Amino acid sequence: MGRAPCCDKANVKKGPWSPEEDAKLRDYIEKNGTAGNWIALPQKADLKRCGKSCRLRWLNYLRPNIKHGEFSIEEDRIICTLYVTIGSRWSIIAAQLPGRTDNDIKNYWNTKLKKKLMSVIPQFNQRRAPPPFPDSYQDSPLSLSSQMLPPLSLDSNSQYYTCSLNKQPASQEFASLPQYLSTNDNNSLGNPNNCSSFQAPEGYYSPLKESNNFLSGGEGSCSCSDGSSGGQLGRAGEIIKQEDMGFQDYSTYTDYAYQCVEKTNGYFSENIAESYNLDDVKRLIGSTSLSCNGSILDENREELDLMPMYYF
DNA sequence: AAATACCACAACCGCAGTCAC
DNA sequence: AGTGACTGCGGTTGTGGTATT
Structure with missing residues (x-):
């Protein structure tokens, strides 16, 4: 036998x-x-x-054609975009980066990229479940996640990553996002102190899990025990104050969106990611591009609202 | 100069799905 | 149809080099 x-x-x-x-x-x-x-x-x-x-x-x-060494900004963008959307499906992510292996990308994420992102995640202490998600999302994990998790892009002077969001809802699903996930009109590309922001209502913090779960693989909370929200772990445990970051609201949105996706389907990584196919992934990473003035364009070549996201 | 800490990367481990017998 | 090896994947650990004390 x-x-x-x-x-x-x-x-x-x-x-x-x-x-x-x-x-x-x-x-x-x-x-x-x-x-x-x-x-x-x-x-x-x-x-x-x-x-x-x-x-x-x-x-x-x-194996021939293996690419070693530094990851490019574009590769960073693709990795971030896909990770936010499909989770730690390294083989799928690697398939979009010729010459890179899943192990390579996994190591890069765990040792470098994650830390970069960690440095901009604010800590909140009051954590309640966000408002319930519309029932209409239950049957469409892909459309939900594609609409809700805007691709990351690089700003015109390559100083920070940005996250884009249509001023006008791209779909009915998007339109029914909680009202506090809205942009203002004062965004300014390249200026972290003058950016559009997503404001959670008083007492709300977006994630259902801990805020750093998204970036740390679920290793749990590191919220401040004194009830403040002023500090976060940076490189080598260094505390970075939010005010030093210049902005503080992006991750609220990101985590909210992430968690909404997760909640909607029960288990993000196990359910949603499996619903993706190669075309979905390609569409996702190719859904934004830079216009001549550095603005982000969506699939219809319409300019999107921008806000600074990752400030390295 | 030695000890220690940190970091990046390579390699291993365990699991789940698939396939050969 | 059942059993167990094979494959691929993701998480974790080990190792060697470098920086710091």
Whole structure:
């Protein structure tokens, strides 16, 4: 019954790969391919490694056209956009970034990008559930999330990421967002102190989970015990005051939207993300672009309201 | 100069879905 | 149809290099 055993775990080497092992694996695959059988490959290639380990090494490091090094601003934008929308589906995100592996992106997110975003998440202490979401969303997770989670974009002088939102609701669904998720008319691209903002009503904080759940993988709250909301963890635990950030309202919206999506479908990462297909993802990351004056254009090439978001 | 802390990246682990027997 | 290996994925841990004390 079943197949032959995977590998002799007692006789496989673990830990970092040596240059010799890399060379063996590369040579073997270049000459013979994987034949769709990673388990048998180590023996054929004279490697004392588990097939799983060989596969990982090839896919994440040895495979041709792998791109190492700094991520571009555009790559940041795509990662942020997709993460906010589909969660930690690294393989899907990697599919949109040629040359990048899911492991690469995951590491980049966990070690760098997440921290950048963490530095602008305000902490709130009063946390109540947001108003109930319209029933009409229940059946349409994709349209909901696409409408509600605006793609991130880079401002004209590349200093901060921005999040865009149509002045006029793009759809009936959007129009029925809670009223306090609205923009004002004083937004000014590139000026974090003079931006449109989303104001939560008194006593409300948008997330249902902790505010940093979105950015920290659900590791829990770090709210201030003294009831203040003035501090947040930055690099190496440094406390960054909101007033030092120059703005403070974006994440309220982001988290609200994120949580609304999550609530609407029960479990964001397990339900919504699965409803995406490749076209959805492409549409999502391609749904905004920069106009000649640096404004963000939507799919219909109409200028969108902007507000500063991530200020690095 | 040594010890410690921090960081980035590579690699491993465990799970779930798929597939071969 | 049932069993168990295989594959792919995401989360976590390990490791080596660098910075700081």
